[in-house]
Amino acid sequence: MARRITILGATGSVGRSTLDLIEREGEGAFEIVALTANSDVAGLAELARNFRPERAVIGDPARFDELKAALAGTNVAVSAGREAIIEAAGAQADWTMAAIVGTAGLAPVMRALEGGGIVALANKEALVSAGALMTEAARRSGATLLPVDSEHNAVFQCLHGARAAEIRRIILTASGGPFRTWTLDEMRAATPEQAVAHPNWSMGAKISVDSATLMNKGLELIEAYHLFPVKADQLEAVVHPQSIVHSLVEYCDGSLLAQLGPADMRVPIAYTLAWPQRMATPCTGLDLATIARLDFEAPDFERFPALALARQALAEGGAKPAILNAANEVAVASYLARSIGFLDIAAIVGDVMAAYDPPTPATIEAVLEIDAEARAVARRVTGKIHV
Ligand code: NAD
Numbered sequence: 355m356a357r358r359i360t361i362l363g364a365t366g367s368v369g370r371s372t373l374d375l376i377e378r379e380g381e382g383a384f385e386i387v388a389l390t391a392n393s394d395v396a397g398l399a400e401l402a403r404n405f406r407p408e409r410a411v412i413g414d415p416a417r418f419d420e421l422k423a424a425l426a427g428t429n430v431a432v433s434a435g436r437e438a439i440i441e442a443a444g445a446q447a448d449w450t451m452a453a454i455v456g457t458a459g460l461a462p463v464m465r466a467l468e469g470g471g472i473v474a475l476a477n478k479e480a481l482v483s484a485g486a487l488m489t490e491a492a493r494r495s496g497a498t499l500l501p502v503d504s505e506h507n508a509v510f511q512c513l514h515g516a517r518a519a520e521i522r523r524i525i526l527t528a529s530g531g532p533f534r535t536w537t538l539d540e541m542r543a544a545t546p547e548q549a550v551a552h553p554n555w556s557m558g559a560k561i562s563v564d565s566a567t568l569m570n571k572g573l574e575l576i577e578a579y580h581l582f583p584v585k586a587d588q589l590e591a592v593v594h595p596q597s598i599v600h601s602l603v604e605y606c607d608g609s610l611l612a613q614l615g616p617a618d619m620r621v622p623i624a625y626t627l628a629w630p631q632r633m634a635t636p637c638t639g640l641d642l643a644t645i646a647r648l649d650f651e652a653p654d655f656e657r658f659p660a661l662a663l664a665r666q667a668l669a670e671g672g673a674k675p676a677i678l679n680a681a682n683e684v685a686v687a688s689y690l691a692r693s694i695g696f697l698d699i700a701a702i703v704g705d706v707m708a709a710y711d712p713p714t715p716a717t718i719e720a721v722l723e724i725d726a727e728a729r730a731v732a733r734r735v736t737g738k739i740h741v
């Protein structure tokens with residue numbers, strides 16, 4: 355039977371990679387229930403004409419008429435607004451790709467998890483801000499949470515259902531980003547163009563900047579904490595510039611298992627799309643003799659303070675990861691808009707984390723309140739910076 359699929363964030367990098375795999379499988383393998391996007395009407399309409407979902411949803415309510423007109427003559431139902439995206443996330447799909455970027459994905463991911471199907475989770479910010487609530491919702495509904503993020507997908511593959519007591523460490527690899535060998539002075543003047551030019555992966559702008567600050571690895575440590583049965587001190591990050599080893603699990607007997615593959619998100623996405631089986635992808639395998647060597651180095655917490663801040667948020671727990679994530683989103687957006695410098699990103703996140711300490715949020719609404727407050731504080735701090 356065809357797997358019924360919804361893609362939240364269909365027009366993004368992960369969303370399009372998912373649709374590329376679906377297209378390659380040909381007619382009959384998958385049925386598309388819903389595709390959603392934020393504001394890219396032309397992109398969403400083109401995907402909807404090509405993939406014929408039951409519904410296309412645009413986040414920006416002002417774009418409803420435009421989307422409706424663009425899909426005139428098709429039988430694709432059209433809706434708009436934040437609530438409509440959440441509703442689409444709850445529509446009966448067997449498999450949902452959660453690929454909205456940032457906190458905007460939180461409520462839709464929660465709704466998809468409550469539905470009890472398979473949720474392929476790319477939206478790492480949802481787990482960082484509300485990991486405990488997300489995993490609890492999945493447990494209650496019986497939903498299956500499959501990690502799409504390449505590192506977590508690698509760990510998931512290496513774990514293969516292992517018991518907690520058997521796991522000694524989980525080691526996430528980090529490419530080190532485009533500034534791996536830069537001095538602090540060089541990084542101070544780094545432009546957004548330089549920051550988004552990732553050496554190995556092609557991704558959306560926000561996550562590319564996060565890779566350059568290493569905040570991405572910090573967010574991923576928190577993500578891993580919620581996905582896998584380990585304590586914070588069993589999680590480590592190691593810099594591996596070639597991005598060939600995607601992450602590793604060390605077992606109590608000393609065995610270290612790694613997953614290796616090309617730096618193409620279609621590999622982990624395909625793993626989740628076909629799970630518990632595997633499906634073919636067009637990605638070519640690794641030529642180990644040509645690669646010849648794999649390098650590893652310890653991360654530098656001084657040049658990359660964002661990683662230290664994320665570890666701190668993980669250790670402190672409660673609302674801190676949500677504050678870290680929200681402050682980082684504001685700082686990255688300001689950096690991309692050239693209002694602050696590259697090193698200001700981590701400095702702002704550190705200031706916002708130190709500014710206040712709300713109680714642990716018990717609901718998604720409480721997480722969103724903390725998120726909004728952290729953003730307001732971050733904007734105030736950011737407004738004081740002049741570049
Ligand atoms: P992207 O910016 O390319 O796409 C984001 C998608 O989310 C788009 O479809 C956009 O329309 C939608 N969106 C943005 N803001 C929205 C809002 N307010 N409401 C509703 N929809 C909104 O991002 P991406 O690179 O595809 O990343 C998506 C998620 O996957 C992120 O959480 C990212 O951290 C994670 N991720 C991405 C990669 C990658 O290789 N790109 C790898 C690992 C994890």
Ligand code: MG
Nearest residue numbers: 503504505574
């Ligand atoms: Mg990753």
